[in-house]
Amino acid sequence: MKKVVKFGGSSVANAGQFKKVADIIKSDKARRYIVVSAPGKSNPKDEKITDLLYRLYDEITAGKSYKKTMTAIRKKYVSIADDLGLKFNVDYELDKIERDINEGAGRDYAASRGEYLCAHMMSEYLGYDFVDSADMIIFNDDGSVDYDRTYEEIARTLENVKKAVIPGFYGSLHDGSIKTFTRGGSDVTGSLIAKAITADMYENWTDVSGFMVADPRIVKNPKVIETVTYAELRELSYMGASVLHEDAFFPVRKDGIPIHIKNTNDPDAPGTLIVESTCKNSKYMITGIAGKKGFCSVNVDQPMMNSIVGFCMNVLKVFADNGLSIEHMPSGIDTMSVFVHQSEFEDKEQQIISGIHRAVKPETVMVDTGISLIAVVGRGMKSVQGIAGRIFSALAHVGVNIKMIDQGSSELNIIIGVKDSDFETAIRAIYEIFVDAE
Ligand code: ADP
Ligand code: ASP
Ligand code: MG
Numbered sequence: 384m385k386k387v388v389k390f391g392g393s394s395v396a397n398a399g400q401f402k403k404v405a406d407i408i409k410s411d412k413a414r415r416y417i418v419v420s421a422p423g424k425s426n427p428k429d430e431k432i433t434d435l436l437y438r439l440y441d442e443i444t445a446g447k448s449y450k451k452t453m454t455a456i457r458k459k460y461v462s463i464a465d466d467l468g469l470k471f472n473v474d475y476e477l478d479k480i481e482r483d484i485n486e487g488a489g490r491d492y493a494a495s496r497g498e499y500l501c502a503h504m505m506s507e508y509l510g511y512d513f514v515d516s517a518d519m520i521i522f523n524d525d526g527s528v529d530y531d532r533t534y535e536e537i538a539r540t541l542e543n544v545k546k547a548v549i550p551g552f553y554g555s556l557h558d559g560s561i562k563t564f565t566r567g568g569s570d571v572t573g574s575l576i577a578k579a580i581t582a583d584m585y586e587n588w589t590d591v592s593g594f595m596v597a598d599p600r601i602v603k604n605p606k607v608i609e610t611v612t613y614a615e616l617r618e619l620s621y622m623g624a625s626v627l628h629e630d631a632f633f634p635v636r637k638d639g640i641p642i643h644i645k646n647t648n649d650p651d652a653p654g655t656l657i658v659e660s661t662c663k664n665s666k667y668m669i670t671g672i673a674g675k676k677g678f679c680s681v682n683v684d685q686p687m688m689n690s691i692v693g694f695c696m697n698v699l700k701v702f703a704d705n706g707l708s709i710e711h712m713p714s715g716i717d718t719m720s721v722f723v724h725q726s727e728f729e730d731k732e733q734q735i736i737s738g739i740h741r742a743v744k745p746e747t748v749m750v751d752t753g754i755s756l757i758a759v760v761g762r763g764m765k766s767v768q769g770i771a772g773r774i775f776s777a778l779a780h781v782g783v784n785i786k787m788i789d790q791g792s793s794e795l796n797i798i799i800g801v802k803d804s805d806f807e808t809a810i811r812a813i814y815e816i817f818v819d820a821e
Contacts, residue, residue: 384413387582389551389573392423392431393590394647395501397459398466400425401508403647407588408509410650414586416541416576417548419505420569421497422459432459432497433552433566440493443484453481460500471504491553492561498550498569506548514540514547516572520554522562528554528575530634537579549576570631574642578634585635585642587627592646593655594619594626597672597814601807606818608671610656610663615670615760618796622758624673665763668770669817672810674757676803678710679725680787681735682718685745689716694743701738705731710756711798713789720787722800725752754786755806757799759813765794774799777816783809 390404408414421432435456442449460473480496499515506513519540521532533554541547551569556562564571570587577585591599593607594616611619613636620629626644635642636659645654688694695714702709702721711722728735736748764770771788774797778785787800801809 495553502550570628592652622673669761
C-alpha cells in the first residue's frame with residue numbers, strides 16, 4: 384500500500400504542528416511520500432511564509448528596505464528548528480536566498496523557498512529523504528505542466544526511494560529555472576505524485592475535518608460531507624469552495640485514485656473521501672452548496688428570438704471575439720441572458736454591447752450588475768423531485784429575490800443568481816432547508 388500525503392500550510396505552521404504531522408505519518412506505514420506546503424498562519428494575526436516571501440522579493444527588487452520581512456521569515460523557521468532540535472542551518476539558507484534574489488533569481492524562485500525550507504526541515508525531523516520537486520515537476524514555457532515528462536521523472540526518481548519529503552507548489556521550466564503553480568498549488572504537487580507512482584490513496588491534510596456542505600465562514604458549524612464524487616467536487620470548487628486547488632483533480636481522477644481530506648488537528652475525524660463514483664447516497668438530498676460574488680448578466684431582448692436561426696450563436700460569438708468566457712446562459716422565448724465575471728466584462732462592456740447590436744439587431748441589450756451565483760450540487764438530485772421548489776420557498780421565506788435559476792444538463796447542479804447583498808443569507812437559507820430541516 385502506498386499513500387501520498389500532503390500537509391497544508393497550517394499543518395506545518397510551528398513545531399507543535401510538525402509533531403502532529405510526525406505522529407500521523409508514523410501511525411501508518413503506507414504514508415511514504417510526504418508533500419509539504421510552506422508554513423502558514425499559527426494564529427489569525429500571523430502571516431503566511433509565502434506571502435512574506437513574495438513581499439521580500441518585491442522589496443528587494445524595488446530597492447526598498449526588507450529587514451523587517453526577512454526577520455519575520457527567519458523567526459518562523461528558527462523557532463521551528465530550535466523547538467525541534469534540528470541541525471538544519473536556517474541562517475545559511477536564508478542568506479543564500481537573499482543573495483540569489485539580489486543576483487536576479489525570479490519571483491517564483493523566491494516564493495518556492497517556503498516549501499523548499501519546510502521540506503528540508505520535515506525530512507530531517509522524520510528521518511526521510513528530501514527529494515526536490517524542481518527535478519521532477521516540469522513546466523512548459525506557457526506555464527502548463529509537461530505531464531509526460533513530469534510523470535516519467537517522478538516515477539524514475541522515486542522508484543528507489545522508500546520514504547521521502549517533497550516540497551509542494553513548484554517545479555522547474557525546461558531551462559531549469561523555478562516555476563510555481565498558482566496559489567494553493569501544493570495540492571497539485573501531491574496529485575501529480577500520487578498519479579505518477581500509482582498511489583492507493585492521496586491524503587490531503589488540512590485544518591478542517593473534511594469538505595463541508597457549505598463554507599464554514601458563512602454557515603456556522605456546517606456538516607461534513609462523507610463521500611463526494613470528483614464531478615460534484617469540481618462543481619463546488621469551481622464555485623468557490625476552496626479546500627482543494629482546482630487543478631488537483633485531473634491527475635488522480637483519470638486513474639481512479641481517491642483523495643481523502645483529513646484534519647491534522649483532529650486525525651480521528653473521518654474526513655471526506657473524494658471518489659470517481661460511489662453507491663453510497665449522500666446523507667441529505669444535496670451534497671454541497673458553494674457560490675461566488677461579482678457576476679453581471681447581459682440581457683438581450685428580441686421578440687420571437689427562439690425562431691431566429693443562429694441568434695444565440697451570434698450573440699455568443701461577440702463574447703468569444705472579445706476573449707470573454709461565459710458562465711451561464713439561461714434563455715426564454717424572447718430573451719436570453721449571458722452571465723460573465725464583472726471584473727472581466729467591465730473593460731469591454733461597450734464593445735460587447737455594440738457588438739451584439741451589430742450582430743443580431745436586438746430590441747434591447749441591458750446589463751444587470753452585482754450578481755452572485757450559487758451552486759446547489761448533488762448526485763442524488765436527479766432522482767428527487769421538487770428541489771428547485773424547495774430552494775424557491777427557502778429563499779422567499781428570507782426575502783431573497785431570485786434573479787436566475789439554471790439547471791445543468793447533467794442534473795448534478797442547480798445554479799441560482801441572487802443580488803451580491805443577499806449572497807450569505809441565501810446560502811444559509813438553502814443550507815437550513817436541506818440540512819438542518821432534514
Ligand atoms: P491548506 O493550507 O491546508 O491547503 P486551505 O486554506 O487551502 O488549507 O483550505 C482549507 C480551508 O478552506 C478551510 O480552512 C476553510 O476555511 C476553507 N473552506 C472553504 N469552503 C469550504 C468547505 N466547503 N468545506 C471546508 N472548508 C472550506
Ligand atoms: N504556499 C503556497 C501558497 O500559500 C502553496 C500552498 O500552500 O499550497 O499558496
Ligand atoms: Mg490549500
